[in-house]
Amino acid sequence: MAVERVAVVGGGLAGLAAGLALKAAGAHVELFERSRILGGRATSFEIDGVEVDNGQHVFLACCTEFINFAEAVGMSGALHLQDRFDATILSRSGKAGRLRTAALPAPLHLIGSFASYSHLGLSGKLLIARALAAALLGRCDASETFEAWLTRNGQGAQERAAFWDPFFIPALNAPFDRVGAPDAMFVLKTAFLRDAGAARFGFSKVPLAHLAAAAAKQLDAVHTSTAVLAVTPSAVEGRPNVTLSLSKGDEHFDAVVLAVPPRQAERMLGDPSRYGVANLDRYDPYPIIDVHLWHDGGSIGRDFVAALESPLQWIFEKEPGYLCCSFSAADEYLRQPTAELEALAWREVQTFLPALKDAKLVRSAVTRNPEATWLPQIGATRTQQRTNHPAIAIAGSWTETGWPDTMESAVRSGNLAAAALVSRSG
Numbered sequence: 001m002a003v004e005r006v007a008v009v010g011g012g013l014a015g016l017a018a019g020l021a022l023k024a025a026g027a028h029v030e031l032f033e034r035s036r037i038l039g040g041r042a043t044s045f046e047i048d049g050v051e052v053d054n055g056q057h058v059f060l061a062c063c064t065e066f067i068n069f070a071e072a073v074g075m076s077g078a079l080h081l082q083d084r085f086d087a088t089i090l091s092r093s094g095k096a097g098r099l100r101t102a103a104l105p106a107p108l109h110l111i112g113s114f115a116s117y118s119h120l121g122l123s124g125k126l127l128i129a130r131a132l133a134a135a136l137l138g139r140c141d142a143s144e145t146f147e148a149w150l151t152r153n154g155q156g157a158q159e160r161a162a163f164w165d166p167f168f169i170p171a172l173n174a175p176f177d178r179v180g181a182p183d184a185m186f187v188l189k190t191a192f193l194r195d196a197g198a199a200r201f202g203f204s205k206v207p208l209a210h211l212a213a214a215a216a217k218q219l220d221a222v223h224t225s226t227a228v229l230a231v232t233p234s235a236v237e238g239r240p241n242v243t244l245s246l247s248k249g250d251e252h253f254d255a256v257v258l259a260v261p262p263r264q265a266e267r268m269l270g271d272p273s274r275y276g277v278a279n280l281d282r283y284d285p286y287p288i289i290d291v292h293l294w295h296d297g298g299s300i301g302r303d304f305v306a307a308l309e310s311p312l313q314w315i316f317e318k319e320p321g322y323l324c325c326s327f328s329a330a331d332e333y334l335r336q337p338t339a340e341l342e343a344l345a346w347r348e349v350q351t352f353l354p355a356l357k358d359a360k361l362v363r364s365a366v367t368r369n370p371e372a373t374w375l376p377q378i379g380a381t382r383t384q385q386r387t388n389h390p391a392i393a394i395a396g397s398w399t400e401t402g403w404p405d406t407m408e409s410a411v412r413s414g415n416l417a418a419a420a421l422v423s424r425s426g
């Protein structure tokens with residue numbers, strides 16, 4: 001019997017991707033989202049009349065399922081993707097380094113610009129080259145942390161500050177002693193070592209909620225401001241069935257995709273182990289803070305720059321006069337008052353971008369996301385999308401996709417969850 005009516009709980013990218021895939025398989029799909037806006041962690045909203053992203057989001061060219069998702073909802077024109085990887089990295093003293101790929105096969109594509117990278121001396125470059133070779137050829141086990149891997153591979157303070165921190169703190173969004181070495185190796189190999197085009201940076205040119213809205217249009221019904229309190233499986237005339245408990249009463253569906261963060265999934269299922277859903281309690285959340293700065297200094301002439309040895313790793317120019325500064329793995333700044341964060345970010349911007357030394361800050365805002373990404377504890381196995389109940393599947397960027405908690409992982413998880421339901425429906 002085919003899955004005819006499916007509920008998707010959670011209107012983030014995972015839920016939306018699952019919804020689209022189920023629609024493509026012929027199901028009637030209804031989406032339930034607690035918030036009044038769609039997009040989950042990849043969303044946007046108005047602050048004083050200006051629509052800002054929940055935080056700057058970047059994807060890489062290797063994020064193929066996210067790019068396909070944007071295309072499927074008619075938004076590929078809203079994405080910008082670099083022609084080749086090209087990043088400017090600034091030091092506090094005003095020195096600029098540049099890493100960009102040449103037209104050579106991976107991993108040779110980075111050698112030219114790495115050789116002239118001004119933030120590292122020859123010995124540092126050799127140490128990093130040796131670590132990259134070890135990443136390609138060596139092994140690490142699940143119990144090793146990325147911190148231990150860096151130490152084992154001789155990476156000192158300089159190599160970390162000039163290379164590992166600016167790229168891997170934002171990519172992994174956690175202190176390196178909380179990240180499994182295999183997860184870091186996955187990012188390193190997928191983005192930098194396997195395919196010369198993979199690390200090209202991309203970002204949305206429109207506020208992120210527009211992407212979610214375009215996806216939602218393809219579903220049969222979208223219930224925003226509607227929290228699902230519990231999901232209970234049952235059977236109707238021998239067919240698997242699920243009941244969604246909402247504050248306004250119950251709704252029944254043939255199947256459900258739970259595309260919410262792990263703690264909410266645990267609460268909704270009551271006893272996840274009954275459905276073979278493992279390890280929902282083995283994830284920890286990590287914060288990201290973004291400080292949005294509007295100034296009268298015009299364009300900085302680049303889409304983004306990295307700031308070395310700064311609490312804000314990257315500065316993005318959203319448009320001339322509007323910068324978004326992102327603080328990844330920002331635990332120590334989470335409780336800092338807004339005015340202090342704004343002043344800190346503006347000070348850092350004026351230090352790293354001396355052209356803005358005389359510019360005036362016109363307005364500013366802070367977006368704080370204490371649960372920006374979910375990371376499995378070291379050695380813990382990530383939750384599978386398929387459960388042992390034929391009418392329940394799990395999605396979410398934190399589930400087992402092989403990718404870190406990113407938009408790419410969210411879309412992949414939604415596709416996998418939809419495939420799990422469809423394959424079980426016979």
Ligand SMILES: Cc1cc2nc3c(=O)[nH]c(=O)nc-3n(C[C@H](O)[C@H](O)[C@H](O)COP(=O)(O)OP(=O)(O)OC[C@H]3O[C@@H](n4cnc5c(N)ncnc54)[C@H](O)[C@@H]3O)c2cc1C
Pocket residue numbers: 009010011012013014015032033034035038039040041042054055056057058059226227228229259260261264288289290369371372373395396397398405406407408410
């Ligand atoms: C500031 C910030 C910066 C980021 N930067 C990047 C980046 O540069 N690149 C990148 O790839 N990723 C980035 N991420 C991560 C990325 O946003 C997430 O990986 C992705 O959006 C997660 O999608 P999801 O659908 O799995 O989860 P979510 O987006 O968390 O969606 C879950 C949804 O479930 C809803 N929900 C929860 N409980 C219920 C309930 N009881 N009933 C109904 N609905 C419920 C929530 O409201 C939410 O909308 C960033 C995240 C943040 C916060």
